[in-house]
Amino acid sequence: MNCRYYQELLTDLLAGELTPAQQQQLERHLAECPACAAECRSAREALDAVTPHIDTAPPAGFESRLLEAVRRAAPAPERLASQRRRRRLIRSAAGIFSAAALLAIALMTGLNIPVRAARSCFRQAIVSMSGLKSLDMELQVRTRAGDNFGYIDPELDFVPHTLRVVFTPGLMWRIEKPGRTAVYDGMQIHQWMNSGDGTVQDGNPGFLEDLTSFIDPRILMLREQELATSTDGAVYTVTRNAQTIRLTVTAPAQGDYEQSDYALNSSITESNNRREYTFDADNGQLLGARVTVITDRGERPVLEMTKIVYDAPVDTAALTALPEGIAWNDLRRPLSGTRLAGIGAREAAELILRAMNGWDTEVLNEALRFFGPNGCELVRGIYEGVTPSEIGEPVRSGEYPGQFVPCKLLMRDGSVREIMLALRNDNAEGCWVVDGGI
Amino acid sequence: METPATSRMDQLEEAIAAYQEPLFRFAALRTGSRADAEDIVQDAFLKFALARAPVVQPKAYLFRCVANGCCDLRRRHVCREEIRPQMAASEAEDPLPAEAKRIDSLLGSLPPEQADVIRLHTFGSLRFTEIAEVLDCPVTTVKSRFRYGIDKLKNVLKH
Structure with missing residues (x-):
């Protein structure tokens, strides 16, 4: 054997691929x-x-994040097979839109840059907006003018929203749409509707749901940055030109739809959606935003930022001005009664609907506290004298903290009406309160 | 009989358990970033999950996806550099970027096909036969690229 032969073996030795016999031979x-x-x-x-x-x-x-990601992405029959073995924590509205299709859309619409670049964009935006003094924003949202700020419906028309915020010396804001206004004066939030009913609550803007983070674009960016840290099946794309960076997040609906898909597509978070942000390429500031909901019927933009102006002078007196003649209902006051506490949602639904027959104010003042006196009168005009004929099993859906109770009602005029009563009891008293559906 | 669909999910679960570590290691050292490595490895498994044709050699398939993902990232690097304002503290203390850069500067002096073979061996712990599957070339070619690569490195280190 010559040295050339052994040098061949040397390569295998380095790679650890020699047989013991070859190794001995080479070592000799x-x-x-x-x-x-x-x-x-x-x-x-x-x-x-x-x-x-x-x-x-x-x-x-x-490893578990990878497993979760492939389970979401695997085509339907495989996902079902896998579900039999392990129940997933969060479902991506199976059968309505698969994560695979979301990925395909994201890949078609742009370059699929890893989450890291997206996180950098969000971080840069937060840094660039650190000295923000005020904000003047206009949004178009598909919703009803009088409904909750968090409510969206892809089938509805756009409703204009204006949002004015002062950040220094202390946070104050006002959000307005034609049927509803909410104002935070640094202490409490007043919210009122055209009906003349209003509520007073503490400073937590959570009731604005998906619009909460628009009050402060830094929080919007922070939230997106956090979402981009957890691998939740979202797909990010970043495209860049001389003036702007455009970032899109295509994400599956959040929430649990195992029991019911009733809440699906009722808010941005509870929809398969694509969120698009435009940033200034020079300073990283947020320039625009658009949210598109993706349903089995196609894509539909549901939120569009039409204006954003930073640090324009703001008249704080006008910002926090409240209208005359509103019947304010202070939601911070504890409930007087607890007739709807300590029972199940179904039982509560039955109690509430039976109380509507003879309009038992003791029960209904407690149950309809979100509605205000004028709202109560409106509900009374429709529902007084009803008889519940069927009350179904309550279900949870999406991210809603309460439960939905399907009910069949015999109305005063003999007609039958089916409703999905939204009840929640996430208050200090554990009292069931009507939150919608009537 | 098990349906092909079920076996794909089983195949994926097995592949994740067996290969997530070497794939992550390979991607982390290739990109110098743990965050990018996570993204690239996840993308590879998603491609696997969505592949239309059956995946016959999962390990080779995944390493090919990850290696390509790392190359794509390097090509797009210009975008990332510009919009990265600062490094988080944890990233600043991480020895990974420096180690990745050190090895990259050495392997950068080799022809790319030789460097690829060495990387798949040292970062991915792949055998020559496995590297041949990833690169879709004969084992003899892999071995000669490895040998020439090492010879060249010896010269680089001498100077």
Whole structure:
């Protein structure tokens, strides 16, 4: 055997691919041949120089995140097969729109840049807006003028919203749409409707739901940045030109639809959606936003930012002005009664609907506290004298903290009406309160 | 008999358990970023999940996806550099970027096909036969690229 033969073996030795017999043979030769031994040493050194010497273990939870991601993405029959083994925590509205299709759309609409670049965009935007003094924003949202600010419906027309915010010296804001206004004066939130009913509550803007984060674009960006840290099946794309960076997030609906898909597409978060943001390429500031809901019927924009002006002077007196003649209902006051506490949602629905027959104010003042006196009168005009003929099993859906109770009602005029009563009891008293559906 | 659909999910679960670590290691050292590595490895498994044709050699398929993903990222690097304002503290202390850069500067002096073979071996712990599957070339070619690569490195290290 010549040295050339052993040098062939040397390659396998370095790669750890020699049989024990070959290894012994080579080692014997290396003991006898100083030239080959030197060759072997320098080759080992060379390989060692390009071998990493640091810890490169994947982060904690990586394996389970991968499993979750492929389960979402796998085509339907495989997903079903997998579901039989393990129940997924969050469903992506199976059968309505698969994560696979979302991924396909994202890949078609732009370059699929990893989450990291998206996170950088959001971070840059937060940094660039750190000294924000005020904000003047206009949004178009598909919703009803008088409905909750968080409510959206892809089938409805656009309703204009204006949002004015002062950040310094203290936070104050006003959000308005034709049928509803909410104002935060730094202490409390007043919200009123055209009916003349109004509520007073503490400073938590959570009731604005998806619009909450528009009050402060930094919070919007922070929220997106956090979402981009958890792998929740969302797909990010970033495209860039000389003036702007355009970032899109295509994400499956959040929430649990195992029991019912009733809440699906009733808010941005509870929809398969695409959120598009435009940033100034120079300073990273947010320039625009659009949210498109993706349903089995196609895509439909539901929110469009039509104006955003930073640091324009704001008249704070006009910002926090309240109208005359509103019947304010202070939601911070504890409930007087607890007739609807300590029972199930179905039982509560029955109690409430039976109370409507003879309009029992003791029960109904408690149950309809969100409605205000004028709203109550409106409900009374429609529902007084009804008889519940069927009350179904309550279901949970999406991210709604309460439950939906399907009910069949015999109306005063003999007609039958089916409703989905939305009840929640996430208050200090654990009291069921009507939140919608009537 | 098991349906092909069920076996794909089983195949994926097995592949995740067996290969997530070497794939992550490969991607982290290739990109110098744990966050990018996570994204690239996840994308590879998503491609696997969505592949129309059956995946016959999962390990080779996944390494090919990850290697390509790393190359794509490097091509797009210009965008990332410009919009990265600052590094988080945890990233600043991480030895990974420096180690990745050190090895990259050494392998950068080799022809790319030789560097690829060495990387798949040292980062991915792949055998020559496995590297041949990833690169879709004969094992003899893989071995000779490895040998020439190491020879070239010896010269680089001497100077």
